[in-house]
Amino acid sequence: MSKFALNTALPRYLRAEQERVEAVAREYGLDFFPVIFEILTYDQMNEIAAYGGFPSRYPHWRYGMEYEQLSKSYEYGLSKIYEMVINNNPSYAYLLEGNSLTDQKLVMAHVYAHVDFFKNNFCFRSTDLDQKGNIIDPVRKTSPYDPDRRWIDKMANHGSRVARHIERHGINKVEDFIDRCLSLENLIDPWQPFSGRGTTKKGDEEEDEKPIEVPRLRAKEYMESFINPEEYIEAKKKQLARDKPERKVPERPERDVLGFLLDHAPLERWERDVLEVIRDEALYFVPQRQTKIMNEGWAAYWHSKILTEKILDASEIIDYADNNAGVMATAPGRLNPYKVGVELFRYIEERWNKGRFGREWEECNDLDAKRSWDMRLGLGRQKIFQVRALYNDVTFIDEFLTPDFVLEQKLYTFGFSGRNDRFEIESRQFRDVKEKLLFSLTNFGDPYIRVIDANHQNRGELLLEHQHGGVDLRADYARETLVSLVRCWKRPVSVATRLDNKPVLLRYDGKEHSMTPYKL
Amino acid sequence: MRGTCLAAAQFVGQKEPPLDRICYTSEVSLKIDQDHGRFRQIVRGRIRQNLRKYISQGELVGRKGKDLVSIPIPHIDIPRFRYGDKQRGGVGQGDGNPGDPIHGGDEKQPGQGQAGSDAGDHILEVDVTLDELAAILGEELELPDIQDKGKNKISNAHDRYSGIRRVGPESLRHFKRTYREALKRMIASGTFQHDKPVVVPVPDDKRYRSWKTVTEPVANAVIIYMMDVSGSMGDEQKEIVRIESFWIDAWLTKQYKGLESRFIIHDAVAREVDRDTFFHTRESGGTMISSAYKLCSQIIDADYPPDEWNIYPFHFSDGDNWSMDDTLACVDVLKNKVLPRANMFAYGQVESPYGSGQFIKDLREHFGRDERVVTSEIRDKDGIVGSIKDFLGKGK
Numbered sequence: 001m002s003k004f005a006l007n008t009a010l011p012r013y014l015r016a017e018q019e020r021v022e023a024v025a026r027e028y029g030l031d032f033f034p035v036i037f038e039i040l041t042y043d044q045m046n047e048i049a050a051y052g053g054f055p056s057r058y059p060h061w062r063y064g065m066e067y068e069q070l071s072k073s074y075e076y077g078l079s080k081i082y083e084m085v086i087n088n089n090p091s092y093a094y095l096l097e098g099n100s101l102t103d104q105k106l107v108m109a110h111v112y113a114h115v116d117f118f119k120n121n122f123c124f125r126s127t128d129l130d131q132k133g134n135i136i137d138p139v140r141k142t143s144p145y146d147p148d149r150r151w152i153d154k155m156a157n158h159g160s161r162v163a164r165h166i167e168r169h170g171i172n173k174v175e176d177f178i179d180r181c182l183s184l185e186n187l188i189d190p191w192q193p194f195s196g197r198g199t200t201k202k203g204d205e206e207e208d209e210k211p212i213e214v215p216r217l218r219a220k221e222y223m224e225s226f227i228n229p230e231e232y233i234e235a236k237k238k239q240l241a242r243d244k245p246e247r248k249v250p251e252r253p254e255r256d257v258l259g260f261l262l263d264h265a266p267l268e269r270w271e272r273d274v275l276e277v278i279r280d281e282a283l284y285f286v287p288q289r290q291t292k293i294m295n296e297g298w299a300a301y302w303h304s305k306i307l308t309e310k311i312l313d314a315s316e317i318i319d320y321a322d323n324n325a326g327v328m329a330t331a332p333g334r335l336n337p338y339k340v341g342v343e344l345f346r347y348i349e350e351r352w353n354k355g356r357f358g359r360e361w362e363e364c365n366d367l368d369a370k371r372s373w374d375m376r377l378g379l380g381r382q383k384i385f386q387v388r389a390l391y392n393d394v395t396f397i398d399e400f401l402t403p404d405f406v407l408e409q410k411l412y413t414f415g416f417s418g419r420n421d422r423f424e425i426e427s428r429q430f431r432d433v434k435e436k437l438l439f440s441l442t443n444f445g446d447p448y449i450r451v452i453d454a455n456h457q458n459r460g461e462l463l464l465e466h467q468h469g470g471v472d473l474r475a476d477y478a479r480e481t482l483v484s485l486v487r488c489w490k491r492p493v494s495v496a497t498r499l500d501n502k503p504v505l506l507r508y509d510g511k512e513h514s515m516t517p518y519k520l
Numbered sequence: 521m522r523g524t525c526l527a528a529a530q531f532v533g534q535k536e537p538p539l540d541r542i543c544y545t546s547e548v549s550l551k552i553d554q555d556h557g558r559f560r561q562i563v564r565g566r567i568r569q570n571l572r573k574y575i576s577q578g579e580l581v582g583r584k585g586k587d588l589v590s591i592p593i594p595h596i597d598i599p600r601f602r603y604g605d606k607q608r609g610g611v612g613q614g615d616g617n618p619g620d621p622i623h624g625g626d627e628k629q630p631g632q633g634q635a636g637s638d639a640g641d642h643i644l645e646v647d648v649t650l651d652e653l654a655a656i657l658g659e660e661l662e663l664p665d666i667q668d669k670g671k672n673k674i675s676n677a678h679d680r681y682s683g684i685r686r687v688g689p690e691s692l693r694h695f696k697r698t699y700r701e702a703l704k705r706m707i708a709s710g711t712f713q714h715d716k717p718v719v720v721p722v723p724d725d726k727r728y729r730s731w732k733t734v735t736e737p738v739a740n741a742v743i744i745y746m747m748d749v750s751g752s753m754g755d756e757q758k759e760i761v762r763i764e765s766f767w768i769d770a771w772l773t774k775q776y777k778g779l780e781s782r783f784i785i786h787d788a789v790a791r792e793v794d795r796d797t798f799f800h801t802r803e804s805g806g807t808m809i810s811s812a813y814k815l816c817s818q819i820i821d822a823d824y825p826p827d828e829w830n831i832y833p834f835h836f837s838d839g840d841n842w843s844m845d846d847t848l849a850c851v852d853v854l855k856n857k858v859l860p861r862a863n864m865f866a867y868g869q870v871e872s873p874y875g876s877g878q879f880i881k882d883l884r885e886h887f888g889r890d891e892r893v894v895t896s897e898i899r900d901k902d903g904i905v906g907s908i909k910d911f912l913g914k915g916k
Contacts, residue, residue, distance in 0.1 A: 047552040059551065064559030065596060067552050175558075182598050330613045333622040339613065414622050415609030423622040426609065437611045449601050471603045480599035495601075 008038040014095070017105055024310045025112040029385065030302065032115035033149075034090035037108070041097050045081055046070040048094060052285070053086045054155045058162035058277065059171075060178055083107040087118040087127060087288065089149035102319040105311055106303050113302035117295050119145065120389045123287035126193035127151065135194050139390065151284060158277045165270040177271055180484040181278040186446045187257035188279060190286045212240050253450040253465065258282070260451045265488045275488070289444050290392045297341015298388050300327065304342070333414060333423060335437075343409055348387060348400055349380035393441045401437070403430040411437075439469075447473055449495070462489045466497035473497050475506075482508035562596065654774035657767060657908075679731045688728025697727035741776035741830040743768065744819060746784040746812045748837035751804035757870040761836045762799050764868065764904050768834065771912055776830065782819055786812035788842070792819065809841050809879065810849035817857040826861035833858060833865050834911070838872035839879040847879065851886045859892050866911045867895045 010018065018037055025032070040048065050067035051057045074080055082103060085093040093111040095104055118124050122138035125131065130148035166174045189195070214236045219227035254260045258279040262272060288295065304324060312320055328339045351357055355375030364370055387396065405411075406428070413436045417424045426432065439445070448467040456463035462485065466473055478495065485493040485508075492509040496518050505518030612622065684697060702721040706712035712719075747753075747761055773779045783798035784790055787805035790812040816833050824831055841847050859865055869880045880895050887893035896910035897903070 050552060050555075056551070059555055059558075061555055061558040061562055062596070062598070063552065064555035064557065067556050068559060171558075179598060183600055186600050186602075332614055332616070333610070333612045335611050335613060409613060410615060411611055411613055412616065412618075413609060414612055420621070423609065425612070425616050425618050425620045425622065427618055433611055436609065440610050445603070447601050447603060466601070474602055474604040477599040477602055481601050484599075 008040060010037050010039055014104060018108055021108040024306050030112055030116040031120060032112055033119055035093055035111060035115055036090055037093050037095055039095045039097050042074055045094060045096050046074060049081050049084055053084050054152060056156035056159045058159045083110055085111045085114045088151050089147060091115045102316045103323055106307055109303040109306040110299045113299040117298050117388060121291055122390060123290050123392050126287060127284055138194060161273060162277060169270060177274055180487045181275050183481050183484040184258060185278055185282045187449055188282050189256035192256050212237055249454040250451055253452055255450050257451055261488050264454055266490050293337040293341040293393045294396050296337045297345050300338045300342035301345045344400055345384050347405055349384050352383035353378055353380035397437055401434050406430045406433050460491045462493040464495040466495055468498040472499050475499060478506055479513050486510050654770040657771055678734045680734050681729050681731045683730045685728050685730040692729045694727045694729050698725055701725040701727060741772060742780040742824050743772060744782045744816050744833045746816060746835040748807060749785045749801050750787040750807040752838050752840055752872050757872050760870050760898055760901060767908050784812050784815055790815040807840055807842050808846050810846050810853060813850050813853040813858060817853055820861055831862040833862055836868045836870060839869040839877040841879050847882045865893050868907055869897050871899045
């Protein structure tokens with residue numbers, strides 16, 4: 001079969017470049033899975049990009065939409081995908097056919113840094129398929145570390161599972177259910193693989209089985225019937241049974257709504273299977289969403305280092321710089337993760353090289369001394385390797401964003417001005433910038449939703465809670481999402497939230513929506 | 521699609537990535553086409569809902585390139601629990617002071633400051649081919665396919681020389697190929713002498729031209745548009761005519777392989793013009809509708825023998841004719857010259873502040889029972905859809 005297929009293997013001259021780049025990357029201390037490069041035409045590239053990098057996914061129209069968008073914007077010269085790399089062991093990376101040699105080298109260096117990140121950042125441990133149970137210590141690894149991350153196969157498997165259901169139940173039915181599931185896709189617990197929870201504890205259920213023991217007063221055998229009369233014991237038993245706290249489902253608020261539905265919703269078998277596919281894939285993409293700034297910053301840091309120091313010759317520098325500038329470009333109202341990430345890594349490197357950290361540095365108030373502070377520690381490189389292993393975007397920003405950096409990088413916050421009916425710059429204050437940035441990164445900028453009660457008002461209704469952090473839910477979307485939840489739960493579903501500063505309960509009973517004041 | 525998915529599944533369980541991984545990518549093209557097609561169908565569904573409003577906006581006359589019309593379609597956004605946009609804002613990077621707008625303030629959905637590379641709510645431009653557009657129009661208005669007058673059998677058979685054979689009549693012998701074969705044979709067998717280059721073909725060397733018979737349907741429909749450009753037809757009325765004729769064009773083009781259009785404008789006299797003039801002429805004067813019908817009849821006489829052509833005369837006017845006499849002349853021309861030869865005759869009356877609108881009543885009086893005459897009143901842009909349905913709904 002493959003004989004007739006398109007040949008996507010690298011041509012020899014690129015293979016030679018790959019070996020060169022790989023050797024340099026290794027020399028710098030990057031530690032990566034084996035990387036397999038393939039070369040694709042732009043439409044193949046757009047196809048694979050539409051599938052999120054995977055050549056085989058379950059069929060769904062949104063990939064078609066994605067494809068249309070990508071190919072349109074490519075054809076009109078608006079954008080172009082240079083590179084794509086999959087977190088898989090071995091990693092697959094795609095090069096775009098027809099790019100200049102300089103571009104291909106840039107992409108290769110970029111890819112090796114990404115793969116180093118996939119392999120070493122702790123968040124990505126959750127994508128190890130051979131990891132049984134929960135990961136208690138994500139930093140500790142086997143040596144040599146060679147995990148099973150054959151996600152390409154797994155995704156293809158998902159594809160054939162869904163295809164089987166489509167064959168049996170029809171595309172419209174299955175696709176409609178997929179749409180419903182996708183509308184719940186963000187209701188997962190990103191830390192579930194590390195949290196030590198998630199598996200139902202057997203112990204609790206066994207406890208239920210035990211007969212209720214009534215504590216008896218101590219008595220000699222012949223006094224027993226007087227001191228602990230039979231009637232009293234019976235009455236007490238009944239009372240205890242009555243008073244026994246109803247076992248609540250879930251026992252504590254559950255963030256993994258999808259997992260909860262999988263365990264408890266009355267789904268048909270194919271529905272459960274589809275939902276499981278959606279949840280698995282959503283969890284797979286979690287680490288990449290958690291580390292977007294770091295991952296891109298890390299890759300940008302290394303492609304520029306590797307290319308300018310070791311790979312490029314003088315004739316290629318201009319092309320490289322032109323291209324690199326395009327990647328780093330900033331646009332109003334948009335934060336370029338490449339730019340912020342790479343600048344922050346460089347900033348950290350400089351600080352640790354010059355010893356600008358620790359108590360002495362923090363307590364120094366002399367601006368002049370601070371400006372010329374250089375203890376020649378040379379710890380920068382070591383520090384950034386440590387950072388790339390132990391942080392994610394939230395902790396990265398939280399710990400290393402400084403007022404100086406915000407000023408230097410001209411960061412600002414913006415918001416919607418109702419008065420002028422437009423988005424405006426609001427502030428350049430460090431506090432504001434950091435707060436807003438962290439807010440947009442925390443939980444990927446999505447609201448926190450938890451399952452509170454699966455037997456709301458003792459009617460088998462599902463009750464969710466939105467932990468209101470100052471920003472309202474978008475009400476029309478919330479209502480639509482409730483419809484999806486009812487589709488799975490098959491009973492009325494409510495979500496408790498706040499709208500315009502009033503606590504309300506949004507409810508959908510399968511026929512109509514309602515909104516009532518509510519206090520948890 | 522099913523086949524591809526199953527084929528992909530066969531890799532599962534292999535320790536090494538299969539050597540013929542390449543076939544992943546070769547099969548993708550099939551897969552994405554499926555998904556893409558599905559998306560297009562959904563988008564088409566969306567167009568359907570908005571069609572009414574959409575036609576009336578008159579945005580679509582922009583004929584792009586050969587046959588593409590560009591239509592903005594919103595990105596389909598799957599609803600999720602998420603924050604309301606306007607309370608949200610985000611973090612950006614660059615110059616500017618607090619209070620400065622972030623690019624063109626009127627843009628409703630700027631990129632969100634979310635640190636991801638989410639596409640945001642971009643408006644996606646989807647190109648729909650004219651053919652598709654006509655299909656949508658047909659579905660939406662429940663237009664029947666046109667029942668041909670039985671003339672679509674008219675087709676020309678061409679003989680096209682497209683290949684080479686080893687047998688054939690001598691008159692079709694391919695001289696050059698024959699000698700080339702002979703030369704090849706002689707060189708291969710070693711009988712060719714360089715100092716004495718004589719090439720002698722034997723019967724096996726002979727090559728003949730071969731042909732295929734291709735039948736092509738003849739362009740067999742013509743629309744003759746007639747428009748009143750007298751003083752009472754304002755810009756708005758012309759705009760309505762323009763939009764309506766665009767859609768009629770689109771529909772009939774889909775129905776007939778080759779479609780010709782002719783354009784006649786008239787006030788007190790009629791003359792034939794090109795498409796551009798037809799839509800942009802600003803004239804004034806009186807109105808003699810019969811002049812247009814006579815010219816229409818002459819055009820049919822000259823170029824479109826009715827047994828070979830499906831003929832569609834469309835006339836748009838504000839219904840204000842010069843005199844009753846002229847109206848009678850019109851009826852006469854229609855009855856005796858145009859109708860016997862046309863598939864149907866369509867009259868669209870655009871409402872104008874000046875016109876009396878009498879003509880449509882006269883037509884209805886004279887042709888009330890005649891199915892070949894279709895009349896329709898177009899009050900304003902919203903009336904266009906109904907009018908198209910009137911005209912094309914009979915499947916003639």
